[in-house]
Amino acid sequence: MDLNLSDEQRLLRESAERFVAESYDADHRRKMANDPLGFSPAVWKQFAELGWLALPIAEECGGLGGSAVEIGILMEAFGRGLVSEPYIASVVLGAALIERCGSMAQKQAILPKIADGSLKLALAHSERAARFDLARVATTATKTGQGWRLAGSKIAVLDGHAADEIIVSGHIHDHQGPSTRIGLFLVSATTPNVAISDYERLGGGRACNIELSDAQLPEDALLGNGHDALPAIEWAVDRAMAALGAEAVGIMQVLLDTTLEYTKIRKQFGRPLAANQVIRHRLADMAVQVDEARSMALRAALKLDADPVERARAASGAKAKIGKSARFVGEQSIQLHGGMGVTEELEVGAYFKRLVAFDTLFGGSAHHYGRHALLGRPTVPA
Structure with a gap:
């Protein structure tokens, strides 16, 4: 299987990362944290203009027909900027359920409005x-x-x-x-x-x-x-967990990069922290966890069109593994920053909080280890 990104996917990643880097700085995040809405309607409109809201919606319903892999690319970029726009709620969950469960009239009435940003679910x-x-x-x-x-x-x-x-x-x-x-x-x-x-x-x-x-x-x-809409709800939540896993990978990558840079410039006893072999081992462990989490998020995205059991096991496996890796990377980042890691001067704490929220959203690691194990049991004949 070729897991390399296509030219279109690389362009999507580059444009998303560039947009997030230019639009989501520390001042913007602090402003959104104090905003009663929690996000910027102007930025949401830009999402629509860029085609991101239409990305997973079928072409016959006014969308672009993108796959879960494209959603993962977008969500990883969102994680880098701690994006707070309601993309998961409105597009990944809401639009998916309309497309899966709605009548043709409901799809034609709702999905184009989601794609152009005039309706949020x-x-x-x-x-x-x-x-x-x-x-x-x-x-x-x-x-x-x-x-x-x-x-x-x-x-x-x-x-x-x-x-x-x-x-x-x-x-x-x-x-x-x-x-x-x-x-x-x-x-x-x-x-x-x-x-x-x-x-x-x-x-x-x-x-x-x-x-x-x-x-x-x-x-x-x-x-x-x-x-019965339960199978569709389970499918949509598995999609959301795969997307959130990609977002967590983006957050973990920022924490790894930030910590690596900090240990190069922070000196102790006349030497940079990164010159210490034990610190290097910790940074290497963080890098391994980020790569493993990225692989699990991609696997969950690729399995979303598989049979329900295989899809659910991939989603739960990714949620459990990424949750465990996210906590490790977040804790190591804060510890290696020392007291600065918990101050508002640095955003390490803000990124760690988002990872803690990810670990509990739709069930923590313990819940999904259990779900993964239960789905893996062989069926006993009646």
């Missing part, structure tokens, strides 16, 4: 009692004469405060009674009886909790024909 699926189990959904969607009635609570909705439409999951209760089917519903942020409380995320960006108190929705709020 978010996925509200996680619940307090679920503990990262995607199949555990307590929110209910009851069929009424006018449409649907949603009741329940959602937590940790990425960038839900900024979304124009929120994709909410709920167990379907229709004329046949309660079922095991999970449906996805489009809920406008201005829908009555929908309460959104947002908060700052560790490492930048914002998230929110959502309370649905018998929210009334029209009949066409249901995505598609009401088939």
Whole structure:
């Protein structure tokens, strides 16, 4: 298998890295951290002009038909700049679920707007009692004469405060009674009886909790024909984990480069820190972890079109491995910077916070080691 980047992929990487280097400096990140929105609408518009919002969307729906590998290239560049725009929530999760579950009318109405930046989506699926189990959904969607009635609570909705439409999951209760089917519903942020409380995320960006108190929705709020959406949700979350893994690799690379440069100029007892063999060994270990994490993120991206078990094992394996590597690289970077590593003068702490957030998002390493092992068990005949 040829794992070298194509000419188009190299151009995408170069343009993304150049844009991030020019647009995301320390002052911009501090400004976004104090912004109630958490990101810049002007930058989001630039994303649309560059074609990044249309990248994974199918060509027949106004997109560019890019693969998960291109998304990974883009996300690694985003990691270098600690980009806080809602790309994962709106494009990687939201657009993917519309494309997988929506009717043709819904796709044609929504996906072009995502591509041009005029519509932002978010996925509200996680619940307090679920503990990262995607199949555990307590929110209910009851069929009424006018449409649907949603009741329940959602937590940790990425960038839900900024979304124009929120994709909410709920167990379907229709004329046949309660079922095991999970449906996805489009809920406008201005829908009555929908309460959104947002908060700052560790490492930048914002998230929110959502309370649905018998929210009334029209009949066409249901995505598609009401088939069980759980397989699509698992597929979309695996896509998001692969993309977030690539972002973590970009963050780890910045920490490695920053630490390497610092140990060359920081002197102790008249010699640079990098002249110490023990320090060199630590830097080499950090470099190995970054390379291994990059390989796992690429493997997860390449396996996203495989069968569900193979795809899920690749995504969970990458999440677990990259989470462990990210914590190692972050901790070594802070330690080798000494007291400066935890000051606001340097951004080492900000990058480390984003890695800590990555390690827990969609489940930590322990959760995904367990998922990987469970999926690897041979099927026992009934």
